[in-house]
């Protein structure tokens with residue numbers, strides 16, 4: 097791997113940028129690996145990177161049916177925050193935020209992590225009570241989150257309409273200053289490049305079609321569109337397709353897959369300084385460094401693998417955006433798209449061993465897993481390497497749906513992203 | 514937006530008139546107390562989440578208000594059929610045949 101540095105930029109400037117070269121290899125699959133990761137999204141690539149970096153396991157392949165980062169990693173609105181209610185969530189999401197803070201240096205790749213603050217707006221008495229409760233719970237867990245009056249919210253985000261006559265009055269907001277955004281593609285590319293530099297094989301256009309098992313039921317490898325590949329351990333990190341992949345090993349999952357859409361506007365000059373989320377009226381908005389407003393909609397109501405959703409869902413979100421930010425009412429939207437998100441009953445992920453020996457799963461991130469990418473990969477790599485969970489993901493098992501020890505962020509009225 | 518045929522109203526209406534109500538044909542035990550933790554968990558939390566033809570419940574919430582079932586392909590989002598609650602699962606092989614025939618004709 098050729099390191100990026102100020103010197104490298106200067107050198108390349110002298111020779112018309114012809115020396116950057118390919119950032120990672122495109123190898124043919126070997127006949128077997130110590131570990132196979134199914135799915136080259138951010139979580140799968142991060143898992144491979146930390147397997148190599150933290151555990152010295154480099155005989156690893158990441159298999160991707162399409163192109164790297166083409167799943168939800170490349171389709172999300174990139175909101176990063178950690179102000180969830182429960183202790184387990186604080187542990188996991190704050191672990192991720194801590195890793196985000198040093199990630200560009202660690203990967204030697206600019207993931208454009210920008211801690212511009214995430215502001216969650218309260219529009220009614222219930223919101224106010226719930227968010228204040230979150231602020232208190234977060235502070236007990238050492239998670240940064242503070243309560244703002246409507247005037248303070250307006251000062252932090254000037255385009256906001258806080259007038260009393262607004263259709264969705266702003267009664268206050270919870271602000272996490274450490275939250276923000278990162279560049280989604282750069283996260284996938286940065287992890288891919290750094291993992292490949294440590295010997296990990298990243299194999300695109302390689303769909304897993306079966307999971308092979310031995311005499312004792314243990315995993316022995318995977319069938320793929322490019323033939324059989326053996327493996328001692330297999331980690332499934334397939335987001336919306338997890339149920340489908342786990343079915344190949346006869347494991348049913350407590351998951352449902354739904355379309356989730358996002359859209360961007362035409363690019364404009366910098367006008368929107370932070371991330372604003374409004375769960376009650378369902379609007380999520382920030383401005384990318386390219387100048388586009390990045391807007392997240394809600395999930396469609398039915399399960400689907402189509403990677404498209406209904407137009408009325410997007411319209412609903414735009415209605416809300418225009419009410420809260422009247423200055424955007426005449427902006428044109430450029431593109432919209434959908435991803436398929438895997439949702440658990442309690443809206444918390446599963447990062448765990450499975451009933452099948454050698455088979456591991458990292459899924460259920462639903463509408464909000466981008467923010468957790470580094471933390472998720474880090475603890476999942478530990479789980480695979482040690483065949484035991486990291487302290488941080490001990491509670492994120494599948495068995496919690498039998499024992500009843502849920503991590504119920506759904507009931508905690510947490511927001512989607 | 515999906516167009517959904519309500520078997521009670523016998524009309525195709527826009528999706529916004531309907532509420533999705535999860536996987537169909539999940540039977541609630543008549544003896545819930547006798548269920549093991551595993552049994553309850555399967556019933557309550559685990560879902561097939563099929564990639565392909567799924568059986569699901571819908572409710573015509575802004576119409577007749579009734580629940581009914583549907584068979585839908587979750588990859589194309591096309592409905593194969595809808596049928597009244599309580600009716601048995603339709604024969605899949607026949608449904609898929611009907612669809613391909615219809616496709617061939619049109």
Ligand SMILES: Cc1cc2nc3c(=O)[nH]c(=O)nc-3n(C[C@H](O)[C@H](O)[C@H](O)COP(=O)(O)OP(=O)(O)OC[C@H]3O[C@@H](n4cnc5c(N)ncnc54)[C@H](O)[C@@H]3O)c2cc1C
Nearest residue numbers: 135137138139161167168169172173175304435465466467
């Ligand atoms: C519109 C939208 C907005 C979102 N907004 C946010 C947000 O603001 N903040 C946030 O934190 N999260 C957000 N999310 C959620 C976030 O995108 C996901 O939780 C996260 O990116 C999941 O990462 P992943 O690596 O697990 O999955 P993915 O990036 O989806 O990677 C899974 C990969 O597995 C591959 N795969 C599947 N089946 C197979 C197979 N059989 N063989 C080989 N490969 C296979 C897929 O092609 C895919 O590339 C959003 C999601 C969407 C769709």
Ligand SMILES: [Zn+2]
Nearest residue numbers: 519522573577
């Ligand atoms: Zn009806």
